[in-house]
Amino acid sequence: MRTSNPIIILLLFLGSCSIIKDEDIQSKEDLDAKLRLTRVEISEGTQAFSDINPDGTYVLYGRSFAEASFNSQGQLSALAWSGLSASNASFNSGSKLRVNHKSESADPIDPIEFTNKIDYNSNGYPSRITSVTETDNFEFESFEFTYNSDGNIFSIVTLRKSKDGILNQKTTDVLGYVNNRVSRVDRLIDNLNSMTEKSETIEVTRSGNGVITMIEYTFSNGTIRFYDQQCPNENCFWYFSEIEQPNLGPFGNPNISYNNTALGFLPTQLVDSRTGLNQTFGEDRPPDIFFVHPLLILPHLFKNGVEVSQIFINDWWLVSSIIDPDLNMNQDETVLIDYTFEVP
């Protein structure tokens, strides 16, 4: 027994020592408070995120990066982008993601080296986000946010313009809430060149447990675009887009994964689906386009930002509706928005 005593004491000593240190991050809340976004990366290619593998089934068309910088309070103050495509997208060109407004008549911003600059309100949420070109400091887009007393976004004023002056537009969105959840958005679009305006609405339908089931856009000409949530739960965002009535397409499938993990956001996956079920006009529909919109790229800067991002889906997802029998798009294409975080 005496010879065994040291062994027993050693076992007990080793077993009772904790490997966790006081300075370790020991909860998700603690981690969220310390995590800092350092880089955003956008990649475009075929197939879905889960299918990427070394055997070549995933074809990467291109990548773009944004390096983050911070203000003296440690808040994200700028994202400096390089390499984004701005001109009209074409199949296999690797340009499914664009900056600037959807207006086809406006000059593209090219070369696409621009910076998102972010100012903050006293409540800690962004007050203004601008997009400014690197070469000539041209501010082609700005978003101004106001908030209600709960910290929810009350209004968004978006100004968009092009260098040639063709695009000069102001969009004012006022968000309405029921039980602290967005129920509708009233939109006023002012053409600052022609001094004309038009109004649109966004209505949000929810299930009994408050999860979004449909987002309904009514445009100024009376056209309605429905975005049907295909898997209505809080952790799944997968929409079909339909005009006027169900099953009349065109359809799309931005499978949006905004899950917040221990290491920040998972990559946001946007799929231009051609092979899934109910892909009406699948092969004949031109490619979907996605826009670099603050609510798409940086939803975590806002209260309930993930949900608000879904509600403004029509602002960052352009589902093509023109039918071209010669296109023959027969495989899915994916845009991935990936985030890198660090703990300073």
Added chain:
Amino acid sequence: MRIVLNSVFILCIVGLSSSAGLAQLRIPSMDVSLKGGYSLLTSTTTDVEGVIFSGSLLVHINEIIAVGPYFSRDLEVNSIEFTNTGDEIKNTAHVSVLGLTARLSTNRNGRVRPYLNLIFYQMELVNDYETYRLAQKTAGFAGGVGLMIKLNRNLYLNAVEATVYQLGDDIFFLEGAKQVLQLQTGLSYNFGRKK
């Protein structure tokens, strides 16, 4: 749960100290074991795997049942994070388990003794990113099976032992992690009055 486990563990230490003090009077039959092996934890985006070692001190209630404290620690464990490009990012990880084990084995007559383990454990997991570390404790139950081979009157070879830990909580930095698997081999030494 952690407080209960710590209290039970302290009671065990006190009990064992007392038994050591009374060693000359009546020593219960005990097995002291040292083992080493492989540990694997899988999650949605990250695997934690590597080499661990463990020790236990089991007091025989009778020839079949033995109970006592158990621990395992990492020797070289890594977390392997899979990125969207198929790359792997490797970081240092640490795994520590402290628990109470109940072992049910066949009697000592045979040369080969299969056994079952039931462990009430507290586990500490650490993922080390060099500039910061993520850590969490969890507690729960584990179960395992093993095979002892008698080498001489007191010494046994634990030829193989497989243990599955059912994680009692979601690990905030390992999304989707549910179980930890450990495969070990080692030696057990029996001393004290035989039961």
